[in-house]
Amino acid sequence: MVSTADEMFLDTEGWQAILDRRQEIFTDMLPGASLGILPKKNFDSPVGTMLTWVRQADRMEVAYQSFTGFENTSVDLLMVVDDETLEYLHSQAQDNAFNEMKEQIRNGNVLLYVMKTLDELLDLGYEELIEVLKIPVLGACR
């Protein structure tokens, strides 16, 4: 039973359940494509832990790696979340967590950073995820 935000962050099975419920989103991704989730409190610390979703040959899998700054990260997308949002997203495991993620990105509770260009993301097979999360791809169009 996980109850605190820290426990939820480290709940591999819980996050894997969220991914497994919507594995079709990741079908077109190339092996190695990866997305990171970083607690806001780890954002400015010299070394923190980052939850990652990494595309393996047959599915998207949960893993953890150290975060030592934007410059050093190898993920394609990085979501920075506060404890409250993390808890909320984790609690959506049995529901549509991706729809909730989209809402939280739109509301600014999830800060989404893109570490690759749009062409690179599309080449890596991110089209479906971009659509599901409604990630804006253009500037100055609002």
Place this chain on the structure above:
Amino acid sequence: MFDDKFLPQFEQIAGYIHDGGAVAIQQILHAGRYGGIDLGYCVQPSVVPQTLPHFRQPREVSKEQIKAMITQHAEAAKRAIKAGFDGTEITSFMGYLLANFNSKFTNRRTDEYGGSVENRGRFMRELIYAIKEAQGDDHPLIVRLNGAELMDAHGGNTEDECFELMKMAGDAGVDMISVTVGWQEAPESSIGRDIPPGHWNRLAVRAKQLLPNIPIAFGVRLPNPVMANQNIADGEFDYWEVCRPLLAEPELLHKAAEDRLDEAKHCLGCMNCLSRLFRDLPYLCTNNPTLGHEVEPEYHITPAVVKKKVMIIGAGPSGIECAIAATKRGHDVTIYEKSNSIGGSLVGYAAYDMANKEDLRSQISYYKTMLDKLGIKVNLNTDVNPKLMRSILHQYDVAVVAAGAGVDTRGLPIPEQEGVLVTAADVAGGKVKVGQKVVVLGGGKIGLTLAEGLSQTGREVTVVEKEKRIAGDVIPTWKWRHTSWVEQLKIKTLTLSKPIKIGASGVTIVNEKGEETFLQADTVIAASPRRPNQELFQEFEFMVDELHGIGDALVPRGLLQAIHEGYRLGVRI
């Protein structure tokens, strides 16, 4: 402006501006976070990754680079003045370099250029001092500053901090402040058609109150010169800034001065211009087909060598654009329109538009004015068919089919009861009564616009789309708005689904898994696919010398293509 080799061209530009009776100000812009597209990286005060994948990943600038940048800005200003410009402007909006220093979103430095507002504003102050010194007191320096960044979610500056920076710029000796709004990455609308004109004026008013002795310029989502004039008279700001409306109507200021605004085209706020730019494509304006083609004779309206009698079938945007251009060239043009009004599908589209209906309606008003002023004959309630054509044979040298497009209902199940299935055109044209429960077949721009408008009036609307996603034919800048409105209005969307039975009380649909669902409906609206009204092409082939087609009558698309094709044909008939 980074090298003397550009001086001759800038001298020419300054000359053109002066010849037009205006003051020439050169903007000096380092794109910072949004630059380096060709380099593969950008530079900014701190490494803060992009939130939009169009832009390049950042590298942090060193203190030595900061000093060099300040020197480069000052040298550019000197060069601008040397080229004949009267003054210069630096810009801290939209997330360019200066904004990157000013904002706590992108400035996370720990040296004297980061941290407090005072420190973050240091780069701006040093720029102002250096440029003022380089260009001298006789030449004004303007700074563009955000009144609101709209980047709160990302930890950007608050409005109070924005105004603190404005005060700082004033204290540093800047000669005018241009108040602006938003960043490229801002998650909300600031300049689109969904923002009412005048919405942001409060920021200019606040700046004016804060800095009563410094001229304030403003123009964010303020496309109407009459409104802007009133704002100036009311003391809200001192100068109106205008960009996109001039792309749509380069003669806007002259027409305003000559009290001919009814002859001016309007910026529709569709953002096609900027969406193109951010796809590394040249600017383009829905309403101005000549934008970017000004020096190409093929886009110029020149007197026709052979004056012709031209009939245009359809009084939608493509037909009227063609008529206006052809008439200006000396042709004798008559428009035939099946319905009782001009404007084509734009009329119905405007009626259901969730954004600013007046933007689209202004287009129809403009057309009415121009048809009247140019004396173009319009025969309303006239269905052009082979019989009519035979009766007027040889009266025309040219026929232009601009009959638009309809909805192709041939692929739909035959309704079991008459009156249940109607077309989008019937609804948009107000020809049918729509029930409380509505199913819209087709989640493209037409279906969504109707669904949104109907939902707003309290109807329960479901959209059925055969493709994987809705809004497939919507321009990129407007796609997110439709999906957002659909969510806000709680319109149910069923994708990868198609109707298999249309009964008296509703529609049965089947999805890609073969699962059937019954949707109760009083009205079923067919909104896609669209079919061009091309029947007249074959009928008329041997009835007239020249036969042309334009707009949706060729391929159903949108307003931009209708306007552009109509104009392009009008200038070459």
